Amino acid sequence: MIAAxxxxxxxxxxxxxxxxCNRNSEAPVAAPTGSTASSPAVQYSRGEVTRPADLPxxxxxxxxxxxxxxxNAPRQAExxxxxxxxxxxxGWAANLATTTPPGPLTIELDGPSQVFVTAQRSIKxxxxxxxxxxxxLVDAGWEAHIDLSxxxxxKYRVRLLESLGAGSTACDPSLFLDVPS
Numbered sequence: 001m002i003a004a005x006x007x008x009x010x011x012x013x014x015x016x017x018x019x020x021c022n023r024n025s026e027a028p029v030a031a032p033t034g035s036t037a038s039s040p041a042v043q044y045s046r047g048e049v050t051r052p053a054d055l056p057x058x059x060x061x062x063x064x065x066x067x068x069x070x071x072n073a074p075r076q077a078e079x080x081x082x083x084x085x086x087x088x089x090x091g092w093a094a095n096l097a098t099t100t101p102p103g104p105l106t107i108e109l110d111g112p113s114q115v116f117v118t119a120q121r122s123i124k125x126x127x128x129x130x131x132x133x134x135x136x137l138v139d140a141g142w143e144a145h146i147d148l149s150x151x152x153x154x155k156y157r158v159r160l161l162e163s164l165g166a167g168s169t170a171c172d173p174s175l176f177l178d179v180p181s
Contacts, residue, residue, distance in 0.1 A: 046147045047146060059170035084148040105162050105163075106161040109156040155177070
């Protein structure tokens with residue numbers, strides 16, 4: 001009787017452990033943190049005023065993108081930024097016409113000045129892959145930590161530029177950032 005209870009408890013523990021591991025595998029993938037116990041501080045990238053050389057001059061128009069959150073809050077059509085040195089954006093972008101995984105992504109901010117920032121492709125988006133019936137789109141998620149402290153104040157339109165050679169796209173998610181002085 002005791003041996004049977006130990007067996008049942010062991011099986012239950014194994015099942016619970018595997019279930020927990022499977023749930024964690026769908027969480028966003030974080031960058032490796034090395035051997036330190038605490039995660040490193042987020043680095044905010046200053047935008048470049050020069051368009052990235054790997055982006056072709058002609059980009060295909062795309063509607064396959066979304067900015068889901070601005071500074072950890074659900075996005076609005078217009079988003080007032082309180083601290084222009086710490087802007088966080090995340091969402092997804094993909095060229096649905098291709099059969100290749102999503103490519104490098106650049107955030108373009110167009111307003112009183114033009115600024116380009118490279119986004120990090122580090123967020124798994126099973127929901128996007130499922131919605132479009134394409135497992136390659138699981139890597140369509142992105143995030144960007146932007147420092148606009150050197151940018152002119154004003155309203156900036158945000159576009160997402162994906163580098164895929166001849167299939168490179170520009171997607172307008174209808175989002176504006178109102179950057180303070």
